[in-house]
Amino acid sequence: MSYCQCQEIELETTKWVNHDLKRYREKGPLKTTTMLLEFLREEGVKGLTLLDIGGGVGVIHHELLKSDVPQAANVEASTAYIKAAKDEAERPDKSAREITECSSVWSITSLADHR
Secondary structure, eight states: OOOOHHHHHHHHHHHHHHHHHHHHHHHOSOHHHHHHHHHHHHHOOTTOEEEEETOTTTHHHHHHHTTTOSEEEEEOSOHHHHHHHHHHHTSTTSOOOEEEEESSGGGGGGGGGGO
């Protein structure tokens, strides 16, 4: 029987996903995330495509897709977080802009093809 540490990590991550998503839906971004979003907006991200590596439930790209960026790519190793980010993107209060989600860093080369 083979063992992969990634499988164990994925099981543990699933526990965090529901907590993170519930917190985001109820209270919005964390204070530090809000500070990052403010900084990005001040720097001028309007019209750019966002590449969010390790984006979790997608708080940053969901927030920036509301009015700042037309597209976002969320590169995330956890399938549980990818599912949560996709589920959140499909909620009626979210904009219908393109979000590309990848569960493997090897997929990042194909992101350029989505322009």
